[in-house]
Amino acid sequence: MKDGLLTERQMEVLRYRKQGLTQQQIADIISTSKANVCTIEKSAMENIRRAKETLEFLYTLDATHLCTIPSGTDLFNVPSIIFGEAEKINIKVKYDTISLINRLRESRAQACKARVVCEDIIVYITDQGELYFG
């Protein structure tokens, strides 16, 4: 009831991994099989994924879907796409071109490789012109 999503076991494994230990080494330390370490680590990552998704939902709760930026889009084309879509529903985005790109890169770093978007990105917008990237 108190803690986060991760069990003690899962946090333990993640901490050891962060230190660079192999699954086998961890298995020896916590007295189990490497296969088990693997599944514990995997379910830990899955829980982290779900935690992120949960907070995304929270953001989108008061935002409406704006558009989707397809994978492969040049980063520098993103602002005009978003501005155009926002205009259609008469909301003014509260970011200029540069800060919009920075905001996108902050919130979805792994979806941005160099100058290109490498994952589909869902764009949400609030009535106040605030943006969230799903």
Place this chain on the structure above:
Amino acid sequence: MKDGLLTERQMEVLRYRKQGLTQQQIADIISTSKANVCTIEKSAMENIRRAKETLEFLYTLDATHLCTIPSGTDLFNVPSIIFGEAEKINIKVKYDTISLINRLRESRAQACKARVVCEDIIVYITDQGELYFG
């Protein structure tokens, strides 16, 4: 691969609540008791709390606790507090005064009302001087 932490039922209730409906109204719509709506809403909030805590663990995995900015602090006093604490442990923060404030507002928008911090904010720092706000 499942979605986030929240069940369909929980998201349903949160959406209706966001629209301003009472628990009784929601109970009528989804055909159950208002007590049940209450527990569903409560466990939804609990799940959101756990999601946040989970991501906080992720940040603290490679960061050390620096300090806590108490609710009520003037935003413009935050940088000097953080710089002072970082100095104590001999780490140089990689942000100047202005960008630190911007980074804080980006990452914890709802904790910043006008010029004041309205929630306790835990500050983490990595060896490289990167900051995270819990």
Place this chain on the structure above:
DNA sequence: CGTAACTTAAACACTTTTCGTTAACTTTGC
């Protein structure tokens, strides 16, 4: 005061998650 809104607790059936095993499979680096 009284009523609507909300919270809480105990109990129950049900589903999901977790940790563990074994054994086979794939990937990676030398």
Place this chain on the structure above:
DNA sequence: GCAAAGTTAACGAAAAGTGTTTAAGTTACG
């Protein structure tokens, strides 16, 4: 090619979470 590292699948037992109900308890407010 070999060995170490990592992954996957199938299965089981224990633990945790979910949605309900019922019944009793607050809180807020005109």
